[in-house]
Amino acid sequence: MPRILIASCAGAAGRDDDEPLLLAALAEAGLTAATADWADPGVDWGSADVVVIRSTWDYVERRDEFLAWARRVEAVTTLLNPADVLTWNTDKRYLAELADAGLPVVPTAWLADAADVPAALARWAGDVVVKPAVSAGARDTVRFPPAERAEAAAFAGRLLAEGRAVLVQPYLDRLDTEGETGLVYLDGTYSHAFGKAALLAGGRLAPDLFAEETITARTATDGQRRVGDDVLTELRTRRGIEPLYARVDLVPGPDGAPLVLEVELTEPSLFLHVADGAAARLAATIGARLG
Ligand SMILES: Nc1ncnc2c1ncn2[C@@H]1O[C@H](COP(=O)(O)OP(=O)(O)O)[C@@H](O)[C@H]1O
Ligand SMILES: [Mg+2]
Structure with a gap:
């Protein structure tokens, strides 16, 4: 019985470069681990002492389902990072809170409604980036030059019409x-x-x-x-x-x-491969959370 389950997704199979390094480092540390698809209803998450979220990259289109899964897992075992953290962190509006706390965040206009679009796009003279608040892997993230403000407005409008909050930033x-x-x-x-x-x-x-x-x-x-x-x-x-x-x-x-x-x-x-010992450090921190 693996003590550690690594949560991934079907589309990530063979594409997560961290995974083999982490699994090897966990084995090296004497810890048994296996990978499972977070969306696979057949997985007994409660059989593990800890579930570590890693390449669950397909949650973006079904965030509610993902967060509900996280709550279910957390009811039966330890989930890292915890569900509250995932809830806060899967919507980029957390950046506004960090900016309010005085941290240097990329200047951002926040759009909740089509009425917010013109002012947001007028705020910067150069290229802008438009992206949804819930995204990963640069999906639906588009750069527009100044001559294409109409296209930028149309794109932002489409995301808003899908019920998604939108960010506009200057292209840095x-x-x-x-x-x-x-x-x-x-x-x-x-x-x-x-x-x-x-x-x-x-x-x-x-x-x-x-x-x-x-x-x-x-x-x-x-x-x-x-x-x-x-x-x-x-x-x-x-x-x-x-x-x-x-x-x-x-x-x-x-x-x-x-x-x-x-x-x-x-x-x-x-990107555990870029630094010597990083995979071993991650394995050790997981081991430490097991007590
Ligand atoms: N304001 C910006 N200026 C320049 N490049 C950006 C900007 N916002 C996003 N990008 C580019 O798009 C990528 C994805 O955007 P990011 O905000 O990191 O969202 P996510 O990684 O969650 O999809 C970044 O890695 C960066 O290359
Ligand atoms: Mg990014």
Whole structure:
């Protein structure tokens, strides 16, 4: 009987680069683990001592179902990260709360209604990015140049008509040369960083499950570390969130200072392969939660 179940999804089979590294590290640590599809009704989640969410990437189209599943699992065993955390983190409106707390978040206009669209699109003169509040893997995330504000409005209107809240942000073009930096924290402790090339450098994206990404090892700067550490402190001290894993995605603002694009507490790829010992550290933190 595996003590640990790793929650994945059918579409992720063979596509999660972290999974074989994590399974090997867990085995190395003497822990039995297996992978299961969160949407498979035949899985006995309660038979595991802990369920660790990893590549559940298809939850975006059925978030309510996913969160209901998380609550059911949590009723019978330990779920990491917990259902409350998933509920908060699967809607990017958490970014507004982090901005209110004083953290440097990418400037964002929040759209709940078609009436909000014109002002949001008029707020920035250059390229803008329009994306839904519930998304992952850059799905439905589109960049529009200034000449295409009508297209941007139509796209935002379509998302709103589907009942989805929408974000508009300025396109941060230093990303094209400097890339995005992800900081990975395991049990609140900094583990490693990676670089991700700009995904919208060429405009629109239409990935199936997630966008193809170019990932490299990267050393976080002191400034990036400070922002990442501040995010983790905010989570712990003001929200009581002590995540098993957290990924803070940073992009360079116009002056080069790091801005928070996303704080991923749900199903972040951790790119364990870019840093020596990262898989072993994750396995150890899971083992520690088992007591
Ligand atoms: N404001 C922005 N400026 C530049 N690029 C952006 C911006 N917002 C998103 N992107 C690009 O789109 C990708 C996906 O957007 P993100 O906000 O991380 O959503 P998710 O990863 O949840 O789909 C980012 O990794 C980045 O390459
Ligand atoms: Mg992202």
